[in-house]
Amino acid sequence: MGLNTLRSLLPALTGGVWGWVFIACESVTCPLNNTVESIYGFYAAKYDSKGELVTGTEIGIADTLTVTLLGADSVILNRQINKGNMKLPVSFYLDEDAIELAFTDTLSRTVRDTIWVTKRNQHHWDDPSCPVHMWHEVTDIRSSHNVIDTVLVTNPDINYDGLENFQIYFNTGE
């Protein structure tokens, strides 16, 4: 095997290094913000002269707000004041979540409303080295109407993108 033979082989031999580089490279990128929450915004229910809801008027709830996840018997928000929105967990496997909102005024009078969220549950993963999550697609929402006037779905996909999913319009007495 002469010098020229070696010279001919050199590109091929050095090429073998690439193969090992391909094998050696590895990286894992898990999302840093990976908390799956449903996000509710609070709004004032106002109607125009045609009787249609005017959307987009944000408010804070002056009363004390307590939120309970029915079925889980878990108080997720306790005696919150001046809330403009809330972030709630979503059940992994139930087809419908029931959420009770209790509003207590300064005279200790409590009014309750319940929201029912119907959804489709879906596993989600980014990488085998990242935790598996449950994502959800909202198919319907309804509520009782003691304090709540209307509930709108603004983004049916509940994941960890941080976008508002629901707008709750409250009777403001105006």
Next chain:
Amino acid sequence: MASRISRYISTRASSWLLTAVVLTLLPASLAASSEFIGLPDEPTLPLEVTATDTTVIVVDSASIADAADAVATALGKKEKRKVHFINGFGVGVDLVGLIQKVAGSDWSQMEVLARANILEQFFPVFELGLGEGDHEGRDLDNRFRVRAPYFRVGCDYNIRGAKHPDGNRIFVGLRYGFSAYKYDLTSSTPLTDPYWEMTQDFNLEGLNGSAHWAEIVLGLETRLWSIIRLGWDIRFKLLIKQNANEVGEPWYIPGIGKRPDGLGWGGTFKLMFDI
């Protein structure tokens, strides 16, 4: 071959020095040069020689191939090799996948290829492979598995062309690749809802996926011996379209490699045979 070279050299009296050099080097290097350096098996001699009596040629190469090349260069004529339109066919295997498999990598691609040689410049190629991935998450027991075929079609262009019939080729090329596959996402640890305290297994098997992609190829290739060639290339990959289950994209896509985010790169290390 030696007689042909001697015949054409002797046509000019001033070439006696070169003749002596060539004949001295011939016995030691003829076999190696004809097999390894890539001289044509049937050179189309005699060459036309137009050297004058004042021509002085110095040959310091250690091989008959270099000597002949130097002669032709010095005399202003290069040896012409007859190149056919269909200049041959080749088959090969990618050794990277084999190495990965032996090394215990959690993904590998066993791949073969077939190609045609057109005018020693264009090489239409078909690559067929079997991609396998079996990867368990770091610190978690999530597991990804896939095993599916893939193919690529495309063409390489030999930059050196037919003017350098020494067996070495420099390629640029394009590929289109496709794979349809089923993949599994599983975990031995059930997924528990922390609020409603409900638990279910996480075993999703047979999820459908497919991918279309393009590759830009840059590579080298050399002839080792007779019909045996060795070459490697690097490939820049562009994922054109991917259909994956909404649960999540596959960790590895057969034919592409570990999941690229739109762009990726890879390469092959090929053993090939001219047929």
